[in-house]
Amino acid sequence: MKLKHGKKRRLKPAGIVLIVVLVLLLVAGAVFGAMTLLKRDTVPAGPVDTESSVSSEESSEPIPEPTSARLIGFGDDLIHVSIFRQAKARATDGGYDFSYAYEPVKNLVNLADIASINQETMMAKDREPSGYPLFNSPQELAYCLADMGFDLVNLANNHSLDQRASGLQSTLELWNSIDSVETTGAYLNEEDYSRIRSIEKNGITFGFIGMTELTNGLSLPKDTELILLQPQAEEKVKARIEEAREKFDVVVVNVHWGVEYTFKPTDFQRSFAQKLADWGADIILGHHPHVIQPVEWVERTDGSGKALVVYSLGNFISTQEMGPTMIGGALDVTVEKEYENNTISIKEARFIPLVTHYGYGKSDVRVYPLDEYTDELAAKHGIHQHISRFDIDYINETVSSVIDESFLTPYQ
Ligand SMILES: [Zn+2]
Structure with a gap:
């Protein structure tokens, strides 16, 4: 095609400057766009397994719709004497029936695709149940939690060794016999440890790691094969998280740490959370302080995304x-898996407050979602024997002084 006048148009210097500026703007736009994509939303939780993902270039299959899975993490299941005595009194078969204690939160547990809990007390077989300071809980408790819908139980905490190595072993054997539940944090031996526990829901794989900062001065004997993971073994923890990051879409870490009865995380909690995130943790479920933390x-x-941490879920x-x-x-x-761009991201995150209720003399111990707790019940709380004020306003004030408002949206 000929130019109209058979003559090339020459650009004036001002035109060249304009084009250079336009090209620079286009390049800047492309770079900015890519950064936004990498950091979009709340971000890629772990790396995406490209081998199992669907690529539009390799296949004419339509790209699947995004899928999501809901993980709900709970704090310390701390079975004091009155709780197991009441379970004993309620059982009709001579054993222990814990269902009354958890009944009001059963629906919440069932909303989760994966429900995780820190089981603070061990359940050694053929030993009398006991409370503080060396806990042992009836084995019926494990079946109750499994029946309620818990999928993942963390066994690494400062009471893991209350019943010594044999108690931990017996507890692991009990949980291993329950097919619907995976455990984390404590292992029978090296072979058991080599298998990072994982759960797949809606095409999304979650890998679980658990560990405890404290063991109440107790330690495993030198000749045991049992393994209890601790943050102090930093290289071991790092290698495990990196392995989980390679293998699974989402890496969830249960960590038992911090100082009891404090609302603020310690310097160690903060610095270790940063390390866990840098190594590849996506969701960090903290517990032990007995009260909530942010x-x-x-x-x-490295700027590749963010991890979500709750420093303490409280009791x-x-x-x-x-x-x-x-x-x-x-x-x-x-968590959402988006197949088109092969990304995993956290779409929603909220903190759901819970209230443990008991009556006078620690009777009728029961845990409620705050939404279902009432001033009427709070007025009858046995805690009034120890403190003067305990009502819904007090609970809300405590929660909102610790948890950022952005995480306190109602659940459904
Ligand atoms: Zn603890």
């Missing part, structure tokens, strides 16, 4: 005697 996003140092159930120990929480996280 939920925060932790930016990975799930207990008969402790301070107001704040009656207030716990559940971290409710919805």
Whole structure:
């Protein structure tokens, strides 16, 4: 095609400058766009397994719709004497029936595709149940939690060795016999440890790691094969998280840490959360302080995304005697897998406050979602024997002084 006048148009210097500026703007736009994509939303939780993902270039199959899975993490299941005595009294078969204690939160547990809990007390077979300081809970408790719908049980905490190595072994054997539940944090031997526990829901794989900072001065004997993972073994933890990051879409870490009865995380909790995030943790479920601590996003140092951490979920159930120990929480996280761009991201995250209720003399211990707790019940709470004020306003004030408002949206 000929130019109209058979003559090339020459650009004036001003035109060249304009084109250079336009090209620079286009390049800048492309770079900015790519960064936004990498960091979009709440971000890629772990790396995506490209081998199992669907690529539009390799296949003419339509790209699947995004899928999601909901993980809800709960705090310390701390079975004090009155709780197992009441379970004993309620059982009709001479054993223990714990269902009354958890009944009001059963629906919440069932909303989760994966429900996780820190089982603070061990369940050694053929030993009498006991309370603080060396706990042992009846084995019926494990079946009750499994029946309620718990999928993942963390066994690494400062009471893991209350019944010594044999008690931990017996507890692991009990949980291993329950097919619907996976455990984390404690292992029978190296072979058992080599299998990072995972659960797949709606095409999304979650890998679980658990560990405890404290063991109440107890330690495993030198000749045992049992393994209890601790943050102090930093290289071991790092290698495990990196392995989980390679193998699974989402890496969930249960970590038992911090200082009891404090609302603020320690320097160690903060620095270790940063390390866990940098190594590849996506969701960090903290527990042990018996009271709640903040939920925060932790930016990975290399800028590749963020991890979500709750420093402490507080008590799930207990008969402790301070107001704040009656207030716990559940971290409710919805993860989405988007196949077109092969990304995993956290779409929603909220903190659901829970309240442990007991009557006079620690009777009728029961845990409620705060939404279902009432001033009427609070007025009858046995905690009034220890503190003067315990009502819905007090609970809300405590929760909102610790948990950022952005994580306190109602659940459904
Ligand atoms: Zn603890």
